[in-house]
Amino acid sequence: MRRSREDAAATRRQIVHEAARLFRARGLDAVSVADVMSALGLTVGGFYRHFASKEQLAVEAIAEASAQTVAHHETVTRRAPKRAVGAALIEGYLSLQHRAHPESGCPVAALCSEVAHASPDVKRAFTQAVRGLLEVAAVAIPGETKRARERRLLAAAAMVGAVVLSRATDDEALARDLLGAVRKGITEAVP
Amino acid sequence: MRRSREDAAATRRQIVHEAARLFRARGLDAVSVADVMSALGLTVGGFYRHFASKEQLAVEAIAEASAQTVAHHETVTRRAPKRAVGAALIEGYLSLQHRAHPESGCPVAALCSEVAHASPDVKRAFTQAVRGLLEVAAVAIPGETKRARERRLLAAAAMVGAVVLSRATDDEALARDLLGAVRKGITEAVP
DNA sequence: TGTACATCAGTGAACGCGCGTTCACTGATGTAC
DNA sequence: TGTACATCAGTGAACGCGCGTTCACTGATGTAC
Numbered sequence A, B: 001m002r003r004s005r006e007d008a009a010a011t012r013r014q015i016v017h018e019a020a021r022l023f024r025a026r027g028l029d030a031v032s033v034a035d036v037m038s039a040l041g042l043t044v045g046g047f048y049r050h051f052a053s054k055e056q057l058a059v060e061a062i063a064e065a066s067a068q069t070v071a072h073h074e075t076v077t078r079r080a081p082k083r084a085v086g087a088a089l090i091e092g093y094l095s096l097q098h099r100a101h102p103e104s105g106c107p108v109a110a111l112c113s114e115v116a117h118a119s120p121d122v123k124r125a126f127t128q129a130v131r132g133l134l135e136v137a138a139v140a141i142p143g144e145t146k147r148a149r150e151r152r153l154l155a156a157a158a159m160v161g162a163v164v165l166s167r168a169t170d171d172e173a174l175a176r177d178l179l180g181a182v183r184k185g186i187t188e189a190v191p
Numbered sequence C, D: 001t002g003t004a005c006a007t008c009a010g011t012g013a014a015c016g017c018g019c020g021t022t023c024a025c026t027g028a029t030g031t032a033c
Helices: A005-026 A033-039 A044-049 A053-080 A084-092 A097-101 A107-115 A120-140 A146-168 A172-189 B003-027 B031-040 B044-049 B056-077 B083-091 B096-101 B107-115 B118-140 B145-167 B172-189
Strands: none
Touching: A005 A033, A005 A044, A005 A053, A005 A107, A033 A044, A033 A053, A044 A146, A053 A084, A053 A107, A053 A120, A053 B118, A084 A097, A084 A146, A084 A172, A097 A146, A097 A172, A107 A120, A107 A146, A107 B031, A107 B107, A107 B145, A120 A146, A120 B145, A120 B172, A146 A172, A146 B107, A146 B118, A146 B145, A146 B172, A172 B118, A172 B145, B003 B031, B003 B044, B003 B056, B031 B056, B056 B083, B056 B107, B056 B118, B083 B096, B083 B118, B083 B145, B083 B172, B096 B145, B096 B172, B107 B118, B107 B145, B118 B145, B145 B172
């Protein structure tokens, strides 16, 4: 039966929110529209009242996950002692906690190799998420010089690489070493 | 009809070879057993004379791709002027050529975020590929010290991260900048 | 070396299954008067 | 404010499709004598 406009808008937000969790946890392909809807106690049919396609949901879910991640990093920035903001951001990103919880973590690390084969719209949303990550990196490595920007790109690539590889390996020691080595290497360059 | 033992062994090798190409090009999920077989002019049914499952093929294809990549890097090492071996390896890995051709490139960069959700066997094969990459990195950054190992891990994470992100973005300038920044950052540390 | 038979690589159709998407339907919500 | 009607959020079943895997079959290869 019909729901009020507010209820419908809330449902839509819940679908995007749940999709943002599930896509990060299991990947875009491995999560079906039915998975997302049934996680909310809804049936598949209603999905298409809100979205034109699963792809549109992927686009919005990536944007939502990116916004959550940026907001999380802003919280970390606010709470950390002023001199140690960069270190706090880097340590959080490269933590075993982040490794263990892709569903609430950085969508760039969660989806990077999959997105290489995705549609232009999904790639665009993903690229925006990468830009969000680089803005967070600018808190740890500020400056408008070419060199500062290069160091931010290096830090972002290394951090994403370390988290992704730590998740893909079955060697716990290697996973820890990767995260630790990148944390050390990046923080040496970030006072 | 039945084929000779040599023919059958050759078919098996071709299946693994083609799978190594297709999986890197499109991802493990997006390539079907039928895709691999029909690329060789064969039908699906015969596949199960050679492999117990698609998963077993994925394991062998990752190992094959890793071996190809290590062999390619050995060729680069042999051909480069002795003082510039590290730079040659790094530049090849971080090239637009590598970015444009995942099908013949590093399987670690091609499959990293997908493998996080794969079976233990696939993760084990992938982890071996990561170790292969670290051995290649040891040519550029030799040494048995803890510090040398950490720098290899950092270099590997940054290189994989840069290639993966450069492929996932729709922003060509960002892609080039990522590859360039990591090349610069890593080669500064690698004389 | 020749022959009879077992083996098995590859074919092609079929299997059950889950997918994204569509659709007729329901009944509460929103709107027009 | 009340009423009649249109709208549309969500249901539940159905659609065509491609997937991984199985299987009866074929005929050349391999083996035993």
